[in-house]
Amino acid sequence: MIELDHRHYSIQEISEFISSGEKIQLSAQLVQNIEKGRAFLEDYIDRATAPIYGINTGFGSLCDTEIGKADLGKLQENLVRSHACGLGDLVKPEIVKYMLLLKILGLSKGNSGVKLETVNALIQFYNLDILPVVYEQGSLGASGDLAPLAHLSLALLGEGKVYFKNMIFETSKVFELKGLKPVSLGAKEGLALLNGTQFMSAYATYMLANLDHQVKNIDKISALSLDAFDGRVEPFDAAVHAVRPHSGQRETAQTMREMLAGSEWITKAKAHVQDPYSFRCIPQVHGASKDAIAYVRSVVETEINSVTDNPTLIPEEDKIISAGNFHGQPLALVLDFLCIAMAELASISERRTYKLISGQRGLPAYLVANPGLNSGLMIAQYTAASIVSQNKQLCTPSSVDTIDSSNGQEDHVSMGANGATKALRVFENLKKVIAIELLNAAQAADFRKGKSSEILENLRKDYRQKVHFIEDDVVVSDLIHKSIAFLEH
Secondary structure, three states, X not given: OEEEXXXXXXXXXXXXXXXXXXXXXXXXXXXXHHHHHHHHXXXXXXXXXXXXXOOOEOOHHHOOOEOOHHHHHHHHHHHHHHHOOOEEEEOOHHHHHHHHHHHHHHHXXXXXXXXXXXXXXXXXXXXXXXXXXXXXXOOOOEOEOHHHHHHXXXXXXXXXXXXXXXXXXXXXXXXXXXXXXXXXXXXXXHHHHHOOOHXXXXXXXXXXXXXXXXXXXXXXXXXXXXXHOOOOOHHHOHXXXXXXXXXXXXXXXXXXXXXXXXXOOOOOOOOOOOOOHHHXXXXXXXXXXXXXXXXXXXXXXXXXXXXXXXXXXXXXXXXXXXOOOOOOHHHHHHHHHHHHHHHHHHHHHHHHHHHHOOOOOOOOHHHOOOEOOEOOOHHHHHHHHHHHXXXXXHOOOOOOOOOOEHHHOEOOOOOHHHHHHHHHHHHHHHHHHHHHHHHHHHHHHOOOOOOOOHHHHHHHHHHHOOOOOOOOOOOHHHHHHHHHHHHOO
């Protein structure tokens, strides 16, 4: 059992909570936060002499329509139902679980005014792996991720659909099966559930948690490509990077030196004076993407430890303030940046693949023993090029767009949710492209006499247990899929 408490959580910790499969519970401090916030809200409503947005008024452009006290709960439940307008592909269940956890953390700070019962219901979903069906499309990323979070919250009412035991059921059926009862929402609760950036931040957290592994993979694969291509080690000299000391660049150069240490190939005399940029500039290109990813991580970590619903309760100052913490602009900008950083890693990887199959430096054309009769890895590079081109299209920024909504009340939106879903596509594409590079790098290395470094030989040995050397033409798609699976473990 993992006890959530009142502290700053890292992306890695959130990921470890999800992957562990452990159940969660609230610390006494978080329980106190929630109960204090709810008590303050109810007292404030009793004392109020003026309308309070979203609590005893309508929503969006209906903010001036007052609602009677007897209807405050119905108002919140209607909000959830009416905002469940999602369309498109279904969000991966694992990302839905991230959404649940991040929503629980946000509501547990005591600035949202929800009931403890409501947070406990979300925790119950998390612990029982009852994951609401959420759709990718519908959020403008401004007044919170309204449509996706409405589908997440619809299950609290016993409505909508959920994943359970790897199947999709009507929520009411699972409630009956597990003996669960719908939650009756009180004042402000629907708004607290729907306002927030947990759709965007769940996507970002999921990608960043898994991206570190793939960035390490691409460094190692690029070192094998360089060595198999008979590349030079001098561009990775520490002195070169000391005079341009970007942290990602210096780290990558050091990693390359470590990966290549002890290689018989890298120390051989070279007939060529320098290598193409895709090899020579690995520290500069990989490093710039690493620095961008580090910045994205810092923004996302701030976000997932924040209160992003509206209005915000400030019990210590006896205030309820309608403001804009739900606006997704901080995430929208960095999700676009993340797209570019990942796309560039894929782009330079494809260029190394292109060089490896070019028939240069003693390697056979298309990395096959009998070119002509066999096409070898010719079309694998086409596939990588196609994916890289798609990434370029996906890197068109979402955050520069906005569409007026809610009758002009919500007149500038972030479009960060679209940024999140396309960033996930770029992330999945990156894995495909570097898997193709590994297929080519291992094939090229097998044509060389002697040995690379111990690290890279171990990589090649492990890889050859999953993907065989290509003697004659085979269905290459099967090998690429095996390569992707290899990189995911």
